[in-house]
Amino acid sequence: MIQAVGLTKVYGKTVAVDDLSFTVNPGIVTGFLGPNGAGKSTTMRMILGLDTPTRGSVSINGAPYSQIPQPLRQVGALLDANWIHPNRSAKAHLRWMAASNGIPVSRVNEVLDTVGLSAVADKAAGKYSLGMKQRLGIAGALLGEPDILLFDEPVNGLDPEGIHWIRSFLKQLAANGKTVLVSSHLLSEMALTADHLLVIGRGKLISDSSTGDFIANSTTATVSVRSPQLAQLRVLLAGAGMQIADTQDALIVTASPMEQIGDIAAANGITLHELATKAGSLEDAFINLTGDSVEYNATSAPAAPQGI
Numbered sequence: 135m136i137q138a139v140g141l142t143k144v145y146g147k148t149v150a151v152d153d154l155s156f157t158v159n160p161g162i163v164t165g166f167l168g169p170n171g172a173g174k175s176t177t178m179r180m181i182l183g184l185d186t187p188t189r190g191s192v193s194i195n196g197a198p199y200s201q202i203p204q205p206l207r208q209v210g211a212l213l214d215a216n217w218i219h220p221n222r223s224a225k226a227h228l229r230w231m232a233a234s235n236g237i238p239v240s241r242v243n244e245v246l247d248t249v250g251l252s253a254v255a256d257k258a259a260g261k262y263s264l265g266m267k268q269r270l271g272i273a274g275a276l277l278g279e280p281d282i283l284l285f286d287e288p289v290n291g292l293d294p295e296g297i298h299w300i301r302s303f304l305k306q307l308a309a310n311g312k313t314v315l316v317s318s319h320l321l322s323e324m325a326l327t328a329d330h331l332l333v334i335g336r337g338k339l340i341s342d343s344s345t346g347d348f349i350a351n352s353t354t355a356t357v358s359v360r361s362p363q364l365a366q367l368r369v370l371l372a373g374a375g376m377q378i379a380d381t382q383d384a385l386i387v388t389a390s391p392m393e394q395i396g397d398i399a400a401a402n403g404i405t406l407h408e409l410a411t412k413a414g415s416l417e418d419a420f421i422n423l424t425g426d427s428v429e430y431n432a433t434s435a436p437a438a439p440q441g442i
């Protein structure tokens with residue numbers, strides 16, 4: 135379990151992390167989200183003892199990182215996949231990590247196998263693709279069989295197959311009872327991976343809830359309706375006070391239950407070809423909730439690409 139209480143980090147005039155209190159529990163994947171500059175990396179660095187809190191504290195299974203005797207046995211982290219010596223092989227890199235943390239060298243081959251790098255374990259890590267470097271970083275995190283794992287942007291720059299592998303892997307770690315905290319900018323990916331979300335903006339905690347609740351509470355579901363008698367149905371739904379938007383061949387009804395629309399159609403003998411609720415996305419929820427806390431806000435929509 136990771137527990138932060140009033141965690142604060144001030145750099146000069148910048149309050150990077152502002153009075154954060156949260157708990158990250160075992161057995162689930164917890165996503166850590168926030169716009170650029172929200173304070174995610176700073177928080178992760180403080181969890182790992184790489185930065186000292188200005189105020190407040192953060193503990194791992196009850197103790198600050200600095201007081202854990204063999205930290206890699208309790209906490210594994212992937213912060214930056216490029217943090218490897220380019221001329222060193224994956225095997226040499228992991229052996230060095232194991233030796234400096236009192237971890238049996240036999241673990242090296244086990245973790246290489248787990249992440250699928252055994253066949254290239256003797257190649258210089260500098261020649262690895264980004265996906266292979268991410269796998270090596272994950273192997274390093276797993277080396278000491280820790281109960282707590284932190285991953286900062288683990289799917290950054292990966293292809294769909296690599297993303298899918300990491301998603302399944304994180305879920306498996308959580309299913310095995312590990313505490314898994316993962317940050318990512320890929321919101322659709324987080325929606326599929328994380329059971330719980332911590333959302334921060336400008337260093338402050340904005341939301342601490344299950345992924346489902348976060349989306350449901352921060353978005354409005356819509357209902358798509360198609361019918362050969364669409365104009366007639368539109369009049370009836372508008373008469374019932376519903377908010378309706380028109381597309382070419384459907385009505386999009388906001389914030390009204392699908393059942394009510396179906397009942398009105400049935401009561402008036404109207405045939406329906408589609409009646410489907412579309413939940414909001416994590417991206418919608420994120421933008422709705424963090425809109426005021428982005429560090430650099432564009433004042434207009436991006437310009438259309440030239441020459442298309």
Ligand SMILES: Nc1ncnc2c1ncn2[C@@H]1O[C@H](COP(=O)(O)OP(=O)(O)OP(=O)(O)O)[C@@H](O)[C@H]1O
Nearest residue numbers: 145148149150168169170171172173174175176177
């Ligand atoms: N060493 C530092 N010195 C001064 N300011 C810093 C330092 N590290 C981070 N900051 C500032 O603290 C704030 C939070 O940065 P941080 O990197 O933690 O955010 P983040 O959520 O990880 O951002 P991103 O998603 O862009 O990686 C930013 O305003 C950043 O400029």
